[in-house]
Amino acid sequence: MQTHLADFIKDTPAGREADAILRSCVHCGFCNATCPTFQLLGDELDGPRGRIYLIKEMLEGQPVTARTQLHLDRCLTCRACESTCPSGVNYHRLYEIGRAVMEQRVPRSLAARAKRSLLREALPRRWMFKPAVRIGQLLRPLLPDMLAEKVPMPAGTRLGGGLRPAAHPRRMVVLAGCVQPTLAPNTNAATARVLDRLGIELIEVAGAACCGALRHHLDAREQALDDMRRVIDAWWPELERGRVEGFVMTASGCGGHVREYAALLKHDSAYADKAARISAMTHDASEVLAAEQPRLLELLRAARAGVGERVAFHSPCSLQHAQKIRGLVEALLTAAGYQLSPVADAHLCCGSAGTYSITQPVLARQLRDQKLAALDAGSPALLVTANVGCQMHLQSGSQLPVRHWIELIDERLHAAS
Numbered sequence: 001m002q003t004h005l006a007d008f009i010k011d012t013p014a015g016r017e018a019d020a021i022l023r024s025c026v027h028c029g030f031c032n033a034t035c036p037t038f039q040l041l042g043d044e045l046d047g048p049r050g051r052i053y054l055i056k057e058m059l060e061g062q063p064v065t066a067r068t069q070l071h072l073d074r075c076l077t078c079r080a081c082e083s084t085c086p087s088g089v090n091y092h093r094l095y096e097i098g099r100a101v102m103e104q105r106v107p108r109s110l111a112a113r114a115k116r117s118l119l120r121e122a123l124p125r126r127w128m129f130k131p132a133v134r135i136g137q138l139l140r141p142l143l144p145d146m147l148a149e150k151v152p153m154p155a156g157t158r159l160g161g162g163l164r165p166a167a168h169p170r171r172m173v174v175l176a177g178c179v180q181p182t183l184a185p186n187t188n189a190a191t192a193r194v195l196d197r198l199g200i201e202l203i204e205v206a207g208a209a210c211c212g213a214l215r216h217h218l219d220a221r222e223q224a225l226d227d228m229r230r231v232i233d234a235w236w237p238e239l240e241r242g243r244v245e246g247f248v249m250t251a252s253g254c255g256g257h258v259r260e261y262a263a264l265l266k267h268d269s270a271y272a273d274k275a276a277r278i279s280a281m282t283h284d285a286s287e288v289l290a291a292e293q294p295r296l297l298e299l300l301r302a303a304r305a306g307v308g309e310r311v312a313f314h315s316p317c318s319l320q321h322a323q324k325i326r327g328l329v330e331a332l333l334t335a336a337g338y339q340l341s342p343v344a345d346a347h348l349c350c351g352s353a354g355t356y357s358i359t360q361p362v363l364a365r366q367l368r369d370q371k372l373a374a375l376d377a378g379s380p381a382l383l384v385t386a387n388v389g390c391q392m393h394l395q396s397g398s399q400l401p402v403r404h405w406i407e408l409i410d411e412r413l414h415a416a417s
């Protein structure tokens with residue numbers, strides 16, 4: 001694609017990066033076929049090719065309007081288009097560059113600004129988020145359906161809860177996260193128990209809470225960079241002392257973002273090297289477990305007697321498209337004796353997408369209901385996923401329990417012990 005970027009951006013690092021990405025797009029439109037918003041709305045501007053064109057126009061200095069904002073806001077940043085694109089177009093980076101320009105040029109209404117500001121301030125802070133969820137749970141019976149379904153049911157910690165303190169020579173760090181400890185506290189606890197069986201001690205480090213993804217996606221770039229630096233500052237001493245062999249992510253949304261630290265902080269001379277090292281040492285929990293075979297398979301084989309529950313797995317976009325991790329969770333669940341029911345259109349987003357379910361509730365609900373229909377089609381006994389956002393979003397519309405897959409592995413190992 002030919003480009004003529006405007007003076008305001010063409011000689012900046014962002015301009016040069018955007019120019020290279022735009023030139024790599026051959027405008028073939030293959031990506032539209034796997035774009036959830038294009039499939040729902042059927043509008044060229046609600047597909048990746050149209051959005052790329054809108055961003056190109058903007059960076060070439062043409063007027064930026066509410067129409068640009070509407071179509072860019074509707075993008076889930078699910079990155080399904082990147083998985084499909086034969087030319088390897090780095091859509092999400094182009095989108096980030098374009099969205100930053102759009103935020104400066106197109107004002108938002110007072111209500112929209114208030115909503116986004118509330119999300120930016122409250123979600124990453126556990127001391128604000130946790131009591132807010134508790135109040136919502138108390139008021140749930142009084143809320144209208146549309147609001148009530150957004151309030152998660154109280155979460156329990158199974159099998160004793162808490163990270164197991166057992167010491168092992170091998171040690172890994174897990175991100176505590178911001179909303180996960182309130183909404184799904186059993187996820188990290190289950191991961192710690194499973195790794196303990198494999199002779200790995202899992203610790204959380206105080207000070208490393210929100211990875212920065214939430215604020216990054218809400219266009220609070222400086223705040224997001226501060227969140228990322230805080231995580232690095234908390235983790236770095238553990239690395240320097242040589243006490244950890246890697247960082248384990250139990251929410252694929254956070255994992256995808258921490259893996260981007262290297263790119264997002266590459267111009268920060270104080271943090272670039274540290275960010276690159278941490279990104280390189282970051283792994284999804286499924287990768288960590290897959291690397292522990294054959295010991296894990298041995299344990300699972302011993303635990304399989306009399307099992308066979310049917311489960312449907314929703315692979316989050318942040319797992320399959322952003323981190324390109326495909327088939328690992330499915331293989332682990334199968335090895336643990338679960339029967340995986342088939343899921344049509346498994347590449348499609350469930351509509352959770354960070355804060356999308358709050359900023360774009362109508363589209364998010366349509367995507368969720370489509371996803372649940374696909375998951376339920378194989379008559380599973382429960383649904384599993386790999387990201388707390390997807391877990392809560394799917395649970396809000398499902399009668400079946402929706403759980404993190406590591407909990408199933410944990411329970412299987414526990415039953416055999």
Ligand code: SF4
Nearest residue numbers: 025026028029031085
């Ligand atoms: S992003 Fe890729 S698939 Fe989409 S139009 Fe451009 S080259 Fe084609």
Ligand code: SF4
Nearest residue numbers: 035075076078079081
């Ligand atoms: S990121 Fe997802 S929603 Fe956005 S253009 Fe690509 S496929 Fe469509």
